[in-house]
Amino acid sequence: MPGAPPQTHEEAQREFAETLSGFTAGDNPEYADYSRCIHCGLCLNACPTYRLWHNEADSPRGRIRQMALIDQGRMELGEGFVTHIDRCMDCRACETACPSGVEYGKLVERARAQIEKNYKRPRASRAIRNFVYRRLLVAPKRIARMARIVRFYQRSGLETIARGSGLLRLMGLQQRAALLPRIDREFFYSRLGRTFPAQGERRARVAFFAGCVAQVTFTALNDATIRVLQANGCEVVVPAEQSCCGALAAHAGVRDVARGLARENMEIFLREPFDAIITNAAGCGSTLKEYTDLFADDAGAGGTQTVRERERSAGLAAEFVPKMKDVTEFLVELGLSAPLREMKLRVTYQDSCHLLHGQKIREAPRKLIRAVPGVEFAEMPLADQCCGSAGVYNVTETKTSMELLAEKMRHAASTKASVIVTANPGCILQLRAGAKLHATNQEVLHVVELLDRATVHNS
């Protein structure tokens, strides 16, 4: 201990920060945030990984404690910490359960930023992470090129051969292969820069956020979203040059890349006055609505941006965030005006974590499903538990993800619904794989895809 014990809180805090912390300044979990955790434990049973393993280290309370211990110099930022933080799905169910208002998502993203800065992962892991977060996701051209290769594999018969030959099983890849999205025949890129007119009286003018990977695998969903918005009186602009939202990078702790993408998006979407900016991806929406945090006081300190740049970006974020809406949230606020035809279906809904826990939106998607005449809505048990998709989690932690998926499909099947509706492309891929692997014979749709089928479009 250097010198006399600290006299005031401020001195003590400074001493913590300067001499003890295992974190470095900038994008670090902060005392003000982690100390809100009063370790009451109410989050434990809401956490998917704690429910699986029942180990405190893999619970929200335990993960926050590890951050506190590192910040206070009692634990080192080493392999153990990295393992437990990597295993977190960042589903944020703990935030919904937490009575003290701990912003866990913010904490874990910052913990990951610290790992990114201060921990040396094995060479192969580093190479893959660098490629995905720093090169692939930021460049639509690279995504398109990759997509064409995968499409060739899927449609040339190679995939059938790989499956039939047992090669995938031999390589232990059959589960991951089931998660591989079906690449679209036509990509969404051709819609960039276009404006889609409102049907009937124009009630709103909105910008559509198209996503990155979604543009090569969810063209149909994006088209359906635009159609539903049009049918309900929205003029939909799809700004060209828009970028990936940065969610995957931010979740992985690659915050400089996320910040770069955020800056590009804010410039483009704020160029014209829109009533709202719409996304159909809950995961993207959650990050887009949290752009302010990427430019908070301490963000990127000692690194990639000057104070002036940060302040300017923080200003833009303050303007951008209030406009950002999930499509379900926006449609409920606007009110459906397009007529809906009857659909005799039994439907259940799987909460997308980043809609429910990230954006605190629970009722909007359920209201939209119930709005369709003839639909019988059946709530599934534990609908608020993650399906195991969790961004890239199903690829990085496949075994855990598949365990969660198996439980999810059991609950989904118990509702006897023929359609599982959800609100995020990642969840759709995961649940579709689940329906196939567990042969539940259920169709998986996004809320707006269900609405699109029910909407009477006048064309």
Add this chain to the structure above:
Amino acid sequence: MVFERLNYSSTNMDRHLLSELERFLGKDAVLSRPEDLLLYEYDGSVEIARPQCIVFPRAAGDVVRIVGLANRYKTPIVGRGAGTGLSGGALAREGGIIVSFARMNQILEIDAENQRAVVQPGVVNSDLNAAAASAGLHFAPDPSSQKACTIGGNVSENAGGPHTLAYGVTTNHILGLEMVMPTGELVRIGGKAVDAPGYDLCGLFVGSEGTLALVTEITVRLTRLPEAVKTLLAIYDRVDGATETVVEITGRGITPAACEMLDGWTLRAVEAWVHAGFPLDSAAVLLIEVDGLREAVEQHAKEISEVCKTHGAREVRVARDAAERDLLWKGRKNAFGAVGRLSPTYYVQDGVIPRTKLPQTLKEIDRIGKENGFEIGNIFHAGDGNLHPIILFDARDPKQFERAVSTADAIIRFCIEMGGAITGEHGVGMEKDRLMPLLFTEADLALMRRVRDAFNPAGLLNPGKIFPTGKGCGEVRIRPMPQRGEGNSAPATGRDFA
């Protein structure tokens, strides 16, 4: 027979013991790395104490073997559920093995016709309720932590909750227990019958805070969900009006299912989180629930409203549906956590007084708070006089913490003067052992010690709990700040502020 009490001081677990544990439990069921131990040094309380290893049994047979090894290596054992307790009950005060029951979480049987269930100790309270609900039943004890806490923990602490007023505490809902004794014997007490022949041992073991045996299976009584429920929110401009209402309701012979009070200060913290429609400008509210047969519920609700109005309630709201009711309860059950929004560190007390003394006790709490420079929030099970004053303090200031503890002690002393007790439902654990002599004479305590020693003579199970340690009453364990590089070599117990 004379037993020598064990003295546990070493910080490193015997390697042979660890490898034997790993051999039969498997490597993933034994934690012993320093960074894992640091995550089991806390629970929901302000106490800390570090274990030397954590094990995860899957069955009673595993527990028998763990106890056998602990005996052979003279190592203490502490049982743990979810670690949500508020008195340090699940902490290894003298080191040793923490036996986490979290993976023994199967509901073995729900016998709806006979209104009982058999569960493993790690089953989460609300999971059991969810499973019983389809049969129209529930497990009545409803601690505020019920979304996370385990039935095993409820049994050990004899947990209460808001509905304790009408339904009683955990012990009233336990029919039988399977337990592993400190000698390693597997025994069963009670059974499925309502009144088992022989001694009522369940009454002795429920609430023994893990000092007598390790529970491995529990037969619980399930209670029929009431036909009708009404939840009232009475809003007061004067705190006295609320406390006087409570005295009169019970005085009239009405037993509500629950009767909770939140003062204005706490309400504002809670409302910021749940948006239940708690009025922000009021001095206090009572949350009163009546349940039972439809006609009786209507009648009681009416009568209660009248009493509230007589004592100056400016408004009495009745929750219109289940959703509104849930929202009101969500506010109450998460109140402590919501206070965390105001201050990361606070000290919740758990005192009991006869409910007729509520008005004067609240005034005294207010006076004690002012004298010591604290604003004290009050939230409590008013119906059964179980107080939970909340003292906010700043953990980074050791002097303030010392003052918070002495303030809390002053409140508890007053409770005892009023004819009350030092804990209503959180347990004694390692938080209140030093206060036990205020309530019990040497002879009283000696009797309790004899009970413990009859089952747990060597102090193998959960040592250092309930009974004053003899280090002097009023001693406060203060450890305001973690020190540099304090890893596994730090003093293993103290107060927690991380």
